Amino acid sequence: MKHILSPTLAIIVLVLSQGSAIADYPNLEYYVTDQVDVLTSSEEYEIEGICVDVYELTGAEVAVLIVNSTLPDGIDLFAVETFERNGLGQEGKDDGLLLLVSVEENAWRIEVGYGLEGILPDAKVGNIAATNLEPYLAVGDYYTGIYETTYALGVEIVDNYDGTPQESESPYPIPWIPLKTWQLALVIGAIFGLAVLTKGRIFLLWMLFSRNWGGGGKSWGGGRSGGGGAKGRW
Amino acid sequence: MALSKKMVYSIIAIIVTVVVIIATVAWLIITYNGLVRENEKVDSQWAQVQNVYQRKIDLIPNLVSTVSAYQQFEASTLTNITLLRTQWMNANTTEDQVNVTNQLDSQLATIIVTYENYPDLQSITAVRDLIIELEGTENRITTERMRYNEYVQDFNAHMKSFPASFVAGWGDFEEREYYESPNAPPAP
Secondary structure, eight states: OHHHHHHHHHHHHHHHHHHTOOOSSOOOOSSEEESSOOSOHHHHHHHHHHHHHHHHHHOOEEEEEEESOOTTTOHHHHHHHHHHHHTOSBTTTOOEEEEEEETTTTEEEEEEEGGGTTTSOHHHHHHHHHHHTHHHHHTTOHHHHHHHHHHHHHHHHHHHOOOOOOOOSTTSSSTTSOOOHHHHHHHHHHHHHHHHHTTTTHHHHHHHHHHHHTTOSSOOOBOOEEEEEEEEEO | OOOOHHHHHHHHHHHHHHHHHHHHHHHHHHHHHHHHHHHHHHHHHHHHHHHHHHHHHHHHHHHHHHHTTSTTSOHHHHHHHHHHHHHHHHOOSHHHHHHHHHHHHHHHHHHHHHHHHOHHHHTOHHHHHHHHHHHHHHHHHHHHHHHHHHHHHHHHHHHHSTTHHHHHHHTTOOOOOOOOOTTSOOOO
16 A cells, blocks of 8 residues: 555645646735845835735735846736736735836836726826835835835825725734644644654655645735736836 | 346446436536636627727827927827827727727827937926826736737637537637737737
8 A cells, every 4th residue: 555655646746736837927925025135024024014004904915026027028917917816906806906126127017906996096106106116216225115115005095995904814923824823833743743654755745735835925815907007117 | 026137238228328418418508608608708808998998098188188288299199199089989890999099009109109208208297197097008908908818719719629619519609809909019
């Protein structure tokens, strides 16, 4: 029995990981995704604080993504596709927002979900970015620019958007694993126990799950955007 | 009463036939409904494309009246745009609308190019806001058109694939047309 189990397991791992490997666009694991490392983790944390507040007050999902380049798609298509693949905003309400900064292209785009287009018309978004984003990006101060812009957009959403307040996922010790401390301890204990019992084979299974959980830092609502928002260069 | 071997075989045969018939009918219904749903999606997405076009058309009077105050924008371009807007509103068929739209797009593109070439225009808030709105509208059209084409692709692929193609034939489904943009790069 044992000698059949291992190959079967390996095949299952292979098949499942194939299915989830369609990832041309970035997976947004949490509110701020910095692929270029222009932000320190404490800076990311500060910006995420704004996003968490907006989410808790209105249910709107604001995400920040910093990439090296959006080519060959170009920033417009890249933003729409990333928005839709990740599903920012609640499904049906489409109250998501993506602030995308492309470092090599010196370009930014703010993609507004269908549900927020009413309170954030393109011109308003453009002006917010012209005041809060471009001047700072022009001197390489990514943190201040992104923080101020996220804050200004967040204030607009909180003041004007009539959403449904949501409970944030962050009360858990590890934000992307919805378990309280004692549950987490139990799971870790169980994994450790299984690892000893199976002489490490359990980690094959672990690979399988980490594949699927890899992108699941924050479970976005499944919203869409229709190309609304603004873009610019610095 | 013991059943004869022959009877047992015929009962099994009947059961198998009935199951096959039920499965076939179920498959037909599911496929047909799937095609109907995909066809509807194409239609509703086309309405969405129309919707964002309407948005652009609605933007034009405001755009023309604002930018005509600045001599950098050519008067002839603005006249053309106003004219094309009227044509669009009077167009009866989808084909006419698409034709007018394509001309309109190229005229509007020159407005954006002019704006980008004159930095002093970019400091005028009213003009900048309008250009942002215009770019946003263009981008919405691109997005909705892309989704429209994706839905058309889904439907056409399903319709032509074997064995769903039989259902499509009986159900009088017709292949849907892609919406090609005149500015799109040639296919590789």
